[in-house]
Amino acid sequence: MNDLVSAPISPWYTIPASVGLLALTFVFAPGVLLHLGVLIYPKGHARRQEFTAELYAVPYVKRPFWVASALVRCMFEGIPERSRGRRRVARADHVDQERFHEQEILRELGITTNEYQDMHKDAVQQVRRVRYMIREGEVIRNISWSFTDKEGRAWIVSPRNLRHRRSLGVVFEGLTFVRVNARETDT
């Protein structure tokens, strides 16, 4: 009897602490770590969104392993991407800078990469036409104008930066092309 009384008894908080630890390991920590890990990628990189969205499809039990492996990818892919990005910025190439935000814009507008590439080609052709107009003496300073591409999509062109975070903008040779769509905030 005396032995039973003196036997070690777990304190009252053992069970809640265990549940908390499990929740931390399999629910909160993977999400938090992954959200921090994807910050290694440059802003707007598709992997940021891709990894965090994919986590919702992974069962809780497997999340710590999935996240640990994903963090390795973040380091091996994100760090070189970021360093390449810095070099691009140093070159001050407008088109390259735009690519940092491309994926984010595409995601928000719900269009595919291929559709965007077609749009970009159209825009570049239009810019070449515009530059011809400049050489011909057209006064375009502070003037915005619009055109409709062969797909029937409306664009606004301006020497000023009209690009909004939620708009599809292409900056090319100092001119901004903004696609006009259903969102009022675009222009």
Added chain:
Amino acid sequence: MSMQEEKPLRITRAVVLVAQALLDKADERQWGYDVAQRAGVSSNALYQVLGRFYERGYLADGWEDVDPAEKRPPRRYYTITPDGLARLGAILAHARQDRRFAGLNLNPGLAQ
């Protein structure tokens, strides 16, 4: 987006497994975690291989439409391009001849 210069694709175990998993459902949208499960590779290996395939134009991508009530971000999906279908088939065909991959259970029906 920006296509990198074409480098020869190094055929590794992960490349073969992911290629096979993609070809298993060639006509459907492919989701990252599902591909990893079918291929039996880690997320690190999966996304490395998907990135290589995507850069080479074997895969196209898109984002799912999510019901706002679900309160989760949209997932990215991949689809195999016509060129990718031939290239991935060629990878599998090559792997079947390669002793390094003799231990893998490669579906002979998928390799063209």
